[in-house]
Amino acid sequence: MRITPLNALGTAALFALATMVPAFAQDLKPAPASAAKTAPANSAGKSASKPAGAPKAYSGPRTADGHPDLQGTYDAATLTPLERAPNMPQAMTKEDAAKQEALDLKLKQQGDEPIAADRKAPPKGGDGSFGPAGNVGGYNSGWIDPGSTFNVVNGEIRSSIVVDPPNGRVPPLAKTAARGAAGQAYGGSANGVQLLQLLLTPRPTSDQTENSDPGLEKAPGAYDDPERRPLGERCLIGFGSTSGPPMLPNYFYNNLHQIVQTPTRIMILTEMVHDVRVVRMNEQHLPKNIRLWLGDSIGHWEGDTLVVETTNFTDQTRFRGSTPDMKVTERFTRTGEHTLLYRFTIDDPATWTQPWTGEYTWPEANGHIYEYACHEGNYAMKDILNGARVREREEAAAGKGGKK
Numbered sequence: 001m002r003i004t005p006l007n008a009l010g011t012a013a014l015f016a017l018a019t020m021v022p023a024f025a026q027d028l029k030p031a032p033a034s035a036a037k038t039a040p041a042n043s044a045g046k047s048a049s050k051p052a053g054a055p056k057a058y059s060g061p062r063t064a065d066g067h068p069d070l071q072g073t074y075d076a077a078t079l080t081p082l083e084r085a086p087n088m089p090q091a092m093t094k095e096d097a098a099k100q101e102a103l104d105l106k107l108k109q110q111g112d113e114p115i116a117a118d119r120k121a122p123p124k125g126g127d128g129s130f131g132p133a134g135n136v137g138g139y140n141s142g143w144i145d146p147g148s149t150f151n152v153v154n155g156e157i158r159s160s161i162v163v164d165p166p167n168g169r170v171p172p173l174a175k176t177a178a179r180g181a182a183g184q185a186y187g188g189s190a191n192g193v194q195l196l197q198l199l200l201t202p203r204p205t206s207d208q209t210e211n212s213d214p215g216l217e218k219a220p221g222a223y224d225d226p227e228r229r230p231l232g233e234r235c236l237i238g239f240g241s242t243s244g245p246p247m248l249p250n251y252f253y254n255n256l257h258q259i260v261q262t263p264t265r266i267m268i269l270t271e272m273v274h275d276v277r278v279v280r281m282n283e284q285h286l287p288k289n290i291r292l293w294l295g296d297s298i299g300h301w302e303g304d305t306l307v308v309e310t311t312n313f314t315d316q317t318r319f320r321g322s323t324p325d326m327k328v329t330e331r332f333t334r335t336g337e338h339t340l341l342y343r344f345t346i347d348d349p350a351t352w353t354q355p356w357t358g359e360y361t362w363p364e365a366n367g368h369i370y371e372y373a374c375h376e377g378n379y380a381m382k383d384i385l386n387g388a389r390v391r392e393r394e395e396a397a398a399g400k401g402g403k404k
Contacts, residue, residue: 084168111141
């Protein structure tokens with residue numbers, strides 16, 4: 001766990017920031033040409049303005065086999081959300097970005113203020129505030145590191161990571177998405193009753209975070225089995241799709257990625273839940289009957305860009321509800337001595353109506369990755385399930401009905 005107080009932001013402040021973005025977006029104006037040419041001094045990217053997906057040519061150090069040296073540790077923290085708010089242009093003006101960043105800084109500073117030593121204890125079950133703790137002693141501002149600036153790509157201060165579709169939004173779900181995902185859970189032979197049951201009791205997805213509902217989840221059976229809990233909550237893979245693919249910021253903490261490069265293998269270590277993905281270079285994909293949580297990643301070089309195609313996902317990963325047949329194509333391009341452009345395209349016709357693409361700059365990190373010792377079966381999982389049993393007994397005693 002890497003604690004960075006200077007870049008910290010409390011969960012309550014983060015929620016406040018997230019909820020005000022759509023309203024703030026109404027006041028945004030398209031960035032003038034001058035804004036797209038010069039990045040702010042505190043931004044990660046400084047390249048000239050170019051269309052999305054066309055990073056500025058950069059010739060830097062190379063490995064012994066002649067390819068660009070992508071090795072290093074990078075920080076994916078950013079205020080830029082995955083999806084763009086309505087009526088917001090792709091490129092923010094420097095003034096709008098500075099206004100938003102200043103508000104974020106103010107909220108962070110408020111969250112870092114000392115708390116009264118003689119404050120009253122929170123009410124039983126928490127006070128209903130946002131976050132997994134509900135103000136009962138969990139993460140405070142000092143633990144949180146969601147980033148402090150918006151991401152800059154090709155000189156543009158980006159308002160979303162998604163760049164295609166052009167509106168910066170993830171495409172609508174395909175009509176068959178819900179039925180297809182439910183049918184796979186029964187080996188493709190689900191009947192109507194089974195489909196309805198699955199749709200009413202949704203399974204967790206790989207990008208799902210730890211539960212933050214102060215009232216706990218209401219889906220039937222949500223706490224009946226540890227395998228019903230999200231993979232991140234079980235400490236199996238990083239929540240928020242930090243390890244991916246696609247690798248996304250989680251706007252929480254543990255934002256680092258480390259790349260180690262050889263001619264035949266490229267390793268990507270993600271700080272969150274110490275996930276490791278090994279990219280096999282210039283090889284064939286595994287047979288379709290071999291499925292992996294992080295998929296099977298095969299890489300090759302297209303000029304100075306590392307292209308990684310990942311398939312063979314399991315039905316347990318389900319990024320944003322995707323099927324195991326999702327294909328993720330990633331592109332890693334060094335754009336400067338201390339910056340790398342990460343771009344991804346997701347293709348899963350059974351889940352979305354069209355492929356979609358995102359990109360954001362990874363600045364080099366000034367520091368090391370330290371172990372994040374989250375492990376499966378820790379005491380928190382036992383406490384989560386025990387707490388659900390206590391609640392069921394209390395509800396039964398109060399005549400409100402128990403477990404069904």
